Amino acid sequence: MQDKVVIVTGAFGALGRVVATSLARRGARLALVDASGTVPDALASEFVAHLLLPGIDLANHEATQAMVAQVVARYGALDAVVNIAGGFRWETVADGDPATWDTLFTMNLKTALHVCKASLPHLLDREGARIVNIGAGAAAKAAAGMGAYAASKAGVLRLTEALAEETKDRGLTVNAVLPGIIDTPANRRDMPQADFSRWVAPEALADVVAFLLSDAARAITGAGIPVMGRI
Structure with a gap:
């Protein structure tokens, strides 16, 4: 990943x-x-040498395009994108708000779509270019209360597959990681009785992302890689 x-x-x-x-x-x-x-x-202290871009509305395509242009203006190039932005809601279909489906599709799928689309002109035909999207293990099968979330993350996986097919002859790989429950402070608060050791450590997931960005993963594109911990 040097430079x-x-x-x-x-x-x-x-x-x-x-x-x-x-x-x-x-x-x-x-x-x-x-x-x-x-x-x-x-x-801000840890990443003082890097470009920090707060307040970016990735649900807005024009704002996303402007963000990518700012990155390229700063560094002169773009090699890879990691789409982590997203959100979660637990709601049953019976008692939930249909608007939640729109909200999660915007947060999880549309943001990834906008970043991918805005980045493509800079990634296509660039040697070693990469896109890694964060999907979810729930994309394969939704549990109760996770319909909207799982559907939006399934959309991320389909976006990944479609874009990989479109670009597989243009020097770009596009893959997704599909984590189970990630061991974050928010998840610990929401599920205090769980066995946290069985969840996916963020550092472990970061290692998978780094692998997919590396030259070692050059033959992998269009994959959805489960990273489920021991759930």
Whole structure:
């Protein structure tokens, strides 16, 4: 990853921060993008040499295009994208709000679509170009209360597969990781009785992302890779 220019979305969150740290240690030059309008002090200190882009509305295609242009203006190139931005809601179909489906499709699928589309002109025909999307293990089968979330993440996987087919002869690989429950502070608060040791550590997931960005994964495209821990 030495000197590779990588956009990481959702970069101020628990997983995004760990992925960013992992890539920075491997020598990548990062653009850390987040919807939050405030950069946490600790993050600003750790990534002082990188480009921090708070307050970016990835649900807006024009704003996303402007973000990518800003990254290319700063670094002169773009080598890879890691789409982490997204969200979760637990609602049953019977008692939930149909608007939640629109919300999660926007948060999880449309943001990834916009970043992929805005980045393509800079990634196509660039040697070693990569896109890694964060899907979910739930994309394969929805549990109760996870219909909207699972459907949106299934959309991320279908986006990954379609874009990989479109670009497989243009020097770009497009893959998704499909994690189970990630060991984050928010998930620990929501499920305090769970055995956290069985969940996916963010550092372990970051290692899989880094692999897919590397030359070692050059023959892999269109894959959805389960990273389920021991669930």
